[in-house]
Amino acid sequence: MFVLYEKGRTKVPMKVWLEDERDLEESCREQAYHLSELPFLHKWVCLMPDTHAGKGMPIGGVIAAKDVIIPNAVGVDIGCGMAYTETNIQVEEIRDIMTGNGSLVQAMIGDIMRNVPVGFNHHKTMMPCDTLDRAYEEIERYEEDEELLGQMEDGYYQVGTLGGGNHFIELQEDERGYLAVMIHSGSRHFGKSVCDYFHNRARELNQRWYSQVPDEYRLAFLPTESGEGKRYINWMTLSMDFARENREKIMLAVKAVMEKWIGKYTSLNLEFSGDINCHHNYAALENHYGENVWVHRKGAVRAQGGELAVIPGAMGSYSYVVMGKGNPESFCSSSHGAGRRYSRKGAMEAFSCEQVIRDLADQGVILGKKKRADVAEESRFAYKDIETVMAQQPDLVVPVKRLKTVGVVKG
DSSP: OEEEOOTTTOSSOEEEOSSOGGGSOHHHHHHHHHHHTOTTBOSOEEEEEEEEOOSSSOEEEEEEESSEEOHHHHOSSTTOEEEEEEEEEEGGGTTTOEETTEEHHHHHHHHHHHHSOOTTOOOSSOOOOHHHHHHHHTGGGTTTOHHHHHHHHHHHHHTTOOOSTTOEEEEEEETTSEEEEEEEEOOHHHHHHHHHHHHHHHHHHHHHTTOSSOGGGOOOOEETTSHHHHHHHHHHHHHHHHHHHHHHHHHHHHHHHHHHHHHHHOOOOOOEEEEEEEESEEEEEEEETTEEEEEEEESEEEOOTTOEEEEOOOTTSEEEEEEEOOOGGGTSEEEOSOOBSSOHHHHHHHSOHHHHHHHHHHTTOEEEOSOOTTGGGGOGGGBOOHHHHHHTOTTTEEEEEEEEEEEEEEO
16 A cells, blocks of 8 residues: 655545555546545545546545535445355356256356346336335435436336446355355446436536536535435435345345256255345445544445455456455445456457457356457456455455356346
């Protein structure tokens, strides 16, 4: 970890969990400087080892703000995060079993794709959603933002769907050979609509207040005690709860597929345990260094002492279950993944679809993806090396499990 501070320009230091200042990309550095100029920050800006440029605030960025909340410092996929479960079955017990749909792993990956809508696809009928049911019971908390109410109804069709981009469902093998499931998904279009709506509202208000924060920084803020700030917090919390339930519904569908196929082709008694469901795009009111502050984690997980979290690598590489060390310097946070080395466009130019599919096949990874033309966007080589990322944060987390991709479903 190193510290950046430029007297006369920055109001607070920037703590960067990278080995060398040269590892910090210039666009990410510039965004970090913008954050460090904000007049309401507490202590310092944190950049995790997976950091790279984002919209307004770097991905892998963590800030603590006094009495304000910044929609773009939470991000468009509010509540995006990870779900995880492990089983009592070893991968070797099922790896070579054949079905009428290929290997048992291939059959499960194919059935997951049939049962969990991916990409822009939604369910064709309304699905049960406890989160939205509760929201309608207290609709007075939300009805002032009439423009967003339609998103609540649409959410019944989106809950239990994966999305696209870097979202995934993976069957994995841990270092002892046991089968596990890892899911990366968020609040779908619901959270994006909330972020865009309140970011635009914050821009309007900041201009009216002659805010010190330049509009081009894309860091418009809302005082948490203002009407708009309170309403954003309500909608953000709803988006987070929706994202958590979305991952729960996807996990239930995956478990049902596994029970079906493993029950049909083996006599193994499948059991699940060790469930984790954690966010990595959100803001929360926490106490740090004696003050109550709004900690914004945009592409970072909370890593309080003893708390379990999930840090995935790219498909075909390794992922980790970790335990937090509760390091106050990072506001009890750690990286949320490997972090991109190439933009999506850059990855498509650097790697061919055939290269990525061959790389996965050489590792014995089963790929489930309907549209393969853009698979290069998610090549493991488009991301930082997860082992390097983990080596740069030994003061933030302790690895608990290391897992390798066996099969993956992508949007």
